[in-house]
Amino acid sequence: MAKHLVIMAGGIGSRFWPMSTPQCPKQFLDITDCGRTMLQQTLDRFDGLIDMNHVWVITSADFHHLVEDQLPGIHPQHILLEPCMRNTAPCVAYVSWKIQKEDPEALMVVTPSDHLVMNIPVFQEVIRKGLDFVSEENRILTLGMKPTCPETGYGYIEQGEQILQDEPSIYKIKTFREKPDLPTAIGYLKQGGFTWNAGIFLWSVNTIVAELRQNASRIAGIMDQMADYFFTEYEQTVLNELFPECERISIDYAVMEKTQLAYVLPVEFGWSDLGTWGSLRTITLSTSRMVENGNAVIGNQVTMIESSQNMVKVPNGKQVVIQGLHNCIVAEHNNTLLICQLSEEQRIKDWHK
């Protein structure tokens, strides 16, 4: 059974402005200044696990060239272009129907394209184990991130019965919990057995297609209508016409919360969704050798004077002097500058058009 990788790269990353813009969202940027974009890093961490011929990217038509430029080794027919955003269920359905047509025995890993993983060896071990687990039919596995704080920005997965005894072990999913308020999140951490839902899924193509047929029959019907045209010259035209008819629904709502086949593998490999400037600050502080006064600085010509607890991200080569600034974000990208309180970062998406 061949292993396929699906990278979902259609997000718009509005909270990471001005780095992330509608023209070039977060996944296409080298946010951490490591020399590779988030999308490229996503592919890189599957190196040795998945054959390049089995890599798929699904994105918005607007980002076609960005994907081609950043992942030159990918098969042209494996870059899937959604004509509009319909959340993750139609997206997963489209790519699953296509993969099934090409390789009916495929195992799939589905991953976001804009998350960070620090410990690649552990990540690879987890993916290997997960793929092995779902090589048996009728198993849908999600990776659950062991929580490091009572984060209120993520959904939580509550573990049920333990299925595999060895470490890391796998559990039936008891229930999915929406983003909690702070007391609830603190309760989850105290109680134990809860992990963050990071949107990383493993399954066989037959299992997910069957589950979509059962739980999202309208979407499955639209896919069936289009399937004859997949891998033909008419594919995009048909897609442009019919895909917009799919309802807007996430794969979590459409399948994960309904299926009886959902399992969770709790993991710890230094994960961040880099959802906000604050999370970039946390990651930068944890990986920098030199940290002074809690300033996370990305940019090679930045001087910090009498300043503390800031997140500074400016282009290399840009000379910056900051004095007397505390608890702020200073971010410059594409000739656009943001200076704001870190505590107000959730409002950033409201400040740009």
Next chain:
Amino acid sequence: MAKHLVIMAGGIGSRFWPMSTPQCPKQFLDITDCGRTMLQQTLDRFDGLIDMNHVWVITSADFHHLVEDQLPGIHPQHILLEPCMRNTAPCVAYVSWKIQKEDPEALMVVTPSDHLVMNIPVFQEVIRKGLDFVSEENRILTLGMKPTCPETGYGYIEQGEQILQDEPSIYKIKTFREKPDLPTAIGYLKQGGFTWNAGIFLWSVNTIVAELRQNASRIAGIMDQMADYFFTEYEQTVLNELFPECERISIDYAVMEKTQLAYVLPVEFGWSDLGTWGSLRTITLSTSRMVENGNAVIGNQVTMIESSQNMVKVPNGKQVVIQGLHNCIVAEHNNTLLICQLSEEQRIKDWHK
């Protein structure tokens, strides 16, 4: 008696970084975003008073092309290039010796190139009156800025006997006072009869040359050595060799504080030396039609949110969002960004190399 204008444009404006840089100091910049550089505005405000053939600029050799570019109408032989900085006395001596050679009956106005004047009609009236006053030999006139606050960053001029009774009246100068501490400055304002020394001087060329001979004989001697070569092809070579031998001394120390011929004309024409970001903030606030929360903003794509009392100066076209910032300078120029407390602006010159 022809009237000559001397614009001193050799300053380095280190407190206005990052706008002002050693390569392009403040006088060559359009600090207030009015469409003309400080140097050009300096010339503009003498329009109708001084014939372009009688305008002289003395600057550093490094800035030759900046002056040529910004003041295209100026006679090439009237752009004087100091090979090194020797403060204002050698500078004034050099240009005075040259003017005397060209026009022994000249009246001169000497002005800095990087100050701001708001009320041009009043300024012109003052200059007319001052030139009239110094058309009689043996009078050295300085314009004294009527103080609007107990500023500790300027030298003060103490008025003596009143010479002319009409408004504005002219006084003998009793004494020059160095930059005072705050209690002293407050005392000056209470007492009255004190003005700020803005470095604007009026005199006949014969008077200043005679005073330099008497009070700065070494500098005068060097000028005499060089004078034969002025307006010849050897001028710059001789200047490069001999000018550096001049001592570093200001015209205030060398002449003004020693001469018996010094008079002051107290004036009020909306003057600022734009010495600091704070003074630009004051000027911007006083001239802007729309001011919110004490933010002085120069830049046409700046959004201020929950911010107050800031000075923001960024290029037009640069998108900037600032939230939760108070009492700060945000200045961007030439791909260099400064963010600092307004209260610390005197330290800016220490923060850049």
